[in-house]
Amino acid sequence: MSEIVGKIVRISGPVIEADDMRGSKMYDVVRVGDENLIGEIIRLNEDIATIQVYEDTNGLKPGEKVISTLEPLSVELGPGLITNIYDGIQRPLPAINKQTGDFIARGVEAHALDRKKKWHFKPTAKRGDKVKGCDIIGEVQESTIILHKIIVPPDVQGVLSSVGKEGDYTIEDDIAAVTTDKGNVKLKMLQRWPVRKARPVAEKYDPSLALITGQRVIDTFFPVAKGGTAAIPGGFGTGKTVMLHQLAKWSDAQIIVYVGCGERGNEMTDVLREFPVLEDPITHEPLMNRTVLIANTSNMPVAARDASVYTGITIAEYYRDMGYDVALMADSTSRWAEAMREISGRLEEMPGEEGYPAYLASRLAEFYERAGRVKLLGSKNKEGSVSVMGAVSPPGGDFSEPVAQNTLRIVKVFWALDADLADKRHFPSINWLKSYSLYLEEVSDWWEKTVGKDWLKLRNRAMALLQKESELQEIVKLVGPDALPPRERGLLESARMVRENYLQQSAFHEVDTYCPGKKQYEMLRLMLKFSDKIQEAVGKNVHIDDIISIKSRETLARTGTVPNEEFEKRFKSLEQEMENEINSLIKGRVK
């Protein structure tokens, strides 16, 4: 097809209209104006194409040219993604920094992946092998912990007619060739994939493995599964970003894709500063070595914000197709929805609820559906997963707004952040009465097999205790705590222990920030044992004030900060001490 060159006829912020564009397709990428700004076609009407521009349109003039590339918005996939940081349309920010300095100028062109760098390629398939999409033909050590599998693109199938020898190649060098029905296809390490199209899979499984995050309130009370979806809604200051950072740091996924969508610049800087220093608890390598960052901060062009979540999920799917467990964090999906609203407003579309476009729900659903634990396309029946965790920033902290509501209809885990808890510095401020997880049954198998047989029972007992506490609090508000019978006061004290020292966890304490599964289980077991002992003692007429002033209560409260290497030993002696102290109180009473 010949080149399509149109001209600008209208400019309104990030949306422009161009004439003479007949022949272009929806969502084709175009280059706009003399500065070659990047844009995407979002509406066609005879010769007129409406285009959202991914860069600032200041100074753009009607009459300047628009050239269609005839290709949809795509990302580059290949070695070099890990440890990199990209903007919403996958331009590498460090490279842009070198090109244009501290501020992001317009019309910058930079390849997402370094074309000159040589990677050491090791073939794992040989000539004559039959291959399908997602079959592995070789490996590249991408970072100290990530072995980048070079896979056959999903739409290629045939017989390998050649495979490169082990050695150093750039991503544009030919490394293999496949004879297909349609002819010979050359494969490079560099591949492309349109961002708005989900990469195909053979089959979707139900998620059943727990994604361990090291966060007690999540892992124990509201777990998420590998391949699951979760939403974190909360007003400002409730700790959404810290929560997502915690998940990005400590989740036991192998690859993390972190999308900063319309949020603060300093937060991305924080990630950039911290991740290369922090150590992954499993591999003891810097966290950055398994992370891809997408940063489209709130002051970067709004149309690229819309693209950023798609860019992120496509990269996540690519690593999934190698057989990895990938976790994607999107902070915040509300900003993405607002970008949709802004563009939709400029298109003068009929607005739905609160000015959001009518297709908001379907876009959100489409996005979250790209998560999942799947059987990969390849001939080896391998598995991979993409878990998606999205922050939602509801205006005024009111969860009844469209983005939160439409998200909750799709996701399986709901971590409700609560401004009242945040005000009391109860962090993570996940409200235990409002939150839920539909993966509880699925993941309990794993916990019971590997950690403790009575895991689910313990968890449910603790939950019931907290529920009971909230009921009692209603009464306390009316009559004061002293008016309660001793048993109920004992319950309140037990619940307080769980609430203040189990649910709360400091993201900034070097030990408490990550709590291994076994330690979580043991902590909860001890706290419930404390609860049982209180009831036993109260039943023998020991005064509640005497019980709560025992020394081991304070030690129990500080269990979160006991170093992970020595907790088993220390917990054992604590358990003994606690029993002794309460037993002696009971004895004193009986005599």
Next chain:
Amino acid sequence: MKRKDIEYTTVSEVAGPLMIVEGVKDIAFNEVVKIKTSFGEERTGQILEAFEDKAVVQVFEGTRGLDTKNTSARFIGETMKLGVSKDMVGRVFDGTGNPLDNAPPIIPDERRDINGDPINPCAREYPREFIQTGISTIDGLNTLVRGQKLPIFSGSGLPHNELAAQVARQAKVLGKEEKFAVVFCAMGITSEEANLFIKDFENTGALERTVMFLNLADDPTIERIILPRMALTCAEYLAFDLDMHVLVVLTDMTNYAEALREIAAAREEVPGRRGYPGYMYTDLAMNYERAGRIKGKKGSITQIPMLTMPDDDITHPIPDLTGYITEGQIVLERGLHKKSIYPPIAVLPCLSRLMDRGIGKDKTREDHAGVSNQLYAAYAEGCDLRDLVAIVGEDALSDRDRKFLQFADEFEKRFVSQGPHEDRSIEQTLTISWELLSGLPVSELKKIDETYIKKYLPPVKEEK
């Protein structure tokens, strides 16, 4: 004839702050327009929407007196720019960048687009230098650091201006003498309020290092849209080209947002929440995100935007969207003000997101983080108990609870309350904190490391 000399008299429509010019050629989006009214008065505008032969222009000084017959428009061929120079320090400018202080115009070193470009997240330096404001509630509990944007959420009739002036007056980084400037941007405030700042700056000698951009309540609304952009362009120049540490005070952002809504309504855009445009978040972010530090540069921009929450409602779109962008917030409360507590900072909803990295050993003091968390938790508990006492009376409380109740009262009286000219050092703030905490049972101080309790907790006083 050059393009920029063509005068179009083809104004076809004037509506609210907007004007439509037909039959134009070769115009650019966001280009500046010089408008001449039929009386020969000159005004400035900017293209909001550009067509091949038509331009929608927003007029900065208001559309009063414009007509569709004699009014003429000239397109000057560039977007809105501000001439910047080191001589701007100590001067006062209006909403279009002209001097207001009867002194000659500045000779710019450079002309810069007022919209600026976003700072590359890779180029940012994470803010972590403690700024001592001398105000306990800020320094102790919501520490401000260099390069942060920390807004003050206030209500009509609360002393936010006094507080901002106090911060501007007392703010310093300990142990360092560095080039320092204040950029003061007033959007739609009364001349009385503006005078308060000017006088305060005069009295303390700060005026010489202050750049003022003024758009007072009776100046055209529409200029409020560009005023913070000009102020921030100036601040960026001072900070990143001239190595100064710049404190930008933006007041009042509520007026800014109102102006934004006015233009959106005039353009008949689909409104978002409460009539504010759907892009208000992005628009506010374009201003707020221009704070920060850059790797390898000496200077910094610290922002203190101020806004009045309509009806003291923190969920109103203006404070709400601001809180989502800024790195925390300082919230003023009417109840405390009525109790004659100055500054009336409602501690619980306040937050400084960058605090954790700016405090601690070698920055403030090793016990700072723990003390701050403990004060928060104890005060929150005390406040909860106040509600309880209102129902069941103080007698129904346990001893422990009574101590917390007392703590909350003492905390407001001794920690929150201080004089408008009282400049407390961080040590003083922490000393007061420990004195207050000593009123609680030691076993309740769970948020503080045991070693610090031993080191800093004052010995229990004998009861008389």
